[in-house]
Amino acid sequence: MRRIAISVAASTMTLSLAGCGVLNATGDGASASPTKGNDVTVGLLLPEKANTRYEKFDYPIIKDKVAELTKNQGKVQYANADASAARQSEQMQNMIDAKVDVILLDAVDAHAIAEDVQKAKDAGIPVIAYDRLAEGPIDAYISFDNELVGEVQGRSLLEALGSGVDTSDKVVMMNGSPTDPNAKQFKEGALSELNGKVDIAASFDTTDWKPENAEANMAKAIAQIGKNNIAGVYSANDGMAGGVIKALKAAGVTELPPVTGQDAELDAVQRVVGGEQYMSVYKSYPDEAEAAAQMAVTKIQGKDIQFDALTQDRVDSPTTKDIPARLVQVSALTKRTVKDTVIEDGIYSVDEICTAKYKAACAAIGLK
Numbered sequence: 278m279r280r281i282a283i284s285v286a287a288s289t290m291t292l293s294l295a296g297c298g299v300l301n302a303t304g305d306g307a308s309a310s311p312t313k314g315n316d317v318t319v320g321l322l323l324p325e326k327a328n329t330r331y332e333k334f335d336y337p338i339i340k341d342k343v344a345e346l347t348k349n350q351g352k353v354q355y356a357n358a359d360a361s362a363a364r365q366s367e368q369m370q371n372m373i374d375a376k377v378d379v380i381l382l383d384a385v386d387a388h389a390i391a392e393d394v395q396k397a398k399d400a401g402i403p404v405i406a407y408d409r410l411a412e413g414p415i416d417a418y419i420s421f422d423n424e425l426v427g428e429v430q431g432r433s434l435l436e437a438l439g440s441g442v443d444t445s446d447k448v449v450m451m452n453g454s455p456t457d458p459n460a461k462q463f464k465e466g467a468l469s470e471l472n473g474k475v476d477i478a479a480s481f482d483t484t485d486w487k488p489e490n491a492e493a494n495m496a497k498a499i500a501q502i503g504k505n506n507i508a509g510v511y512s513a514n515d516g517m518a519g520g521v522i523k524a525l526k527a528a529g530v531t532e533l534p535p536v537t538g539q540d541a542e543l544d545a546v547q548r549v550v551g552g553e554q555y556m557s558v559y560k561s562y563p564d565e566a567e568a569a570a571q572m573a574v575t576k577i578q579g580k581d582i583q584f585d586a587l588t589q590d591r592v593d594s595p596t597t598k599d600i601p602a603r604l605v606q607v608s609a610l611t612k613r614t615v616k617d618t619v620i621e622d623g624i625y626s627v628d629e630i631c632t633a634k635y636k637a638a639c640a641a642i643g644l645k
C-alpha cells in the first residue's frame with residue numbers, strides 16, 4: 278500500500294515537472310534535454326485507404342501503443358491522404374500549425390514531401406519516416422526490410438515455377454508506385470532473384486498502386502505476350518495481384534500462372550488458400566507499428582538511450598545520410614505458412630479466412 282502511495286506521489290511530481298518542460302522528468306536519466314511528459318500528441322500521416330493495412334492495422338495499433346506508453350494521456354492526430362500527394366502536403370501543414378509534438382510520416386510521394394519535412398524541422402517538430410523513406414531532414418526511419426520483401430517474392434516465384442524453370446519462361450512484372458521508394462526496393466530485390474533465370478517479357482510501374490491500373494496493364498501484357506505464354510506474374514502487392522488475376526480470368530485463362538503479392542490482405546490470404554494466388558508477403562504490422570509508437574514517444578520524451586536502442590540500423594535517403602533506422606523482418610505466406618504467420622500472430626482467425634467458399638480448401642491444408 279505504502280509503495281503504491283509513494284509511486285503515485287512520485288509520478289504526479291514527474292508529471293508536473295514535465296508539464297513545465299524544464300527538465301528530463303522521465304526518471305530514467307537517459308537524457309538531459311528538455312522533454313515532455315505523457316501529455317503528448319503524435320501526428321500520424323498515412324498514404325492511402327485502398328490497401329486495407331493502413332486503416333485496419335497501422336493506425337489502430339499505433340494509437341493503442343501511444344495510449345499504453347503514455348498512461349492514456351497521449352493522443353494520435355491521424356490523417357490519411359487517400360493516395361494524393363497534394364492532400365498529404367496540406368495534412369502535414371495542418372499538423373505543423375497544430376504544433377503536434379512529433380510526426381510519423383508514411384509518404385505518398387517521398388520526394389515531393391521533402392519541403393514539408395523541412396518546414397516541420399524548422400518548426401522544431403521531429404519527423405520519423407514510417408514504412409516509406411521520405412526525403413528531407415527526417416530524424417529516423419522505421420520500416421520493413423524492403424529489399425528482402427522483393428527477394429522473398431522473387432524466390433517464391435522461382436519456387437512456384439519449379440526445377441524446370443528456364444530463361445524462355447515469360448514473366449510479367451507489376452511493380453508498385455514510382456513515387457514510393459519501397460516499390461523500387463521491392464523491384465530490385467525481386468530482380469536480384471529473377472534476372473538471368475527467366476525472361477522478363479513485360480514490366481510496369483503502377484500509378485498509385487491501384488489494382489485497376491494493374492488490371493489494365495495486365496490486359497496489355499496478355500495482348501502482347503499471349504494468354505497462354507505467361508509463366509508467372511510478379512505482383513508487388515496483394516491489391517494489384519487481385520487486378521492481375523481479374524485480367525487473366527477476363528482473357529479466358531483457366532489455369533492461372535503463379536502470382537505473387539504482399540501485405541497478407543484477407544482476400545489475398547483466401548486466394549492463397551484457394552490456390553489462385555501463389556503467395557503473399559507477411560509483414561508483422563504490430564512489430565512495425567508498435568516500434569513506431571515507441572520511437573515517437575521516446576523521441577518526444579527525450580529518452581535517448583531507448584530511442585537509440587530502437588534504431589540500431591542506418592539508411593541513406595537521396596537527401597540525407599546515416600538515418601537512424603529500424604528494419605523489421607518479413608516472411609513468405611504460402612499455403613504452407615498461413616498457420617504460422619497470420620493465424621499464429623492473431624491477424625485473422627480461421628473463421629475469417631475459411632468462409633463457406635474456402636471451407637474445402639482450408640480443410641485440405643489442415644486449417645480448422
Ligand code: GAL
Pocket residue numbers: 325328330408409453457459460486514539540
Ligand atoms: C508500400 C508498403 C506496402 C503496401 C504498398 C501499397 O509502401 O510497404 O506494405 O502497403 O505500399 O500501398
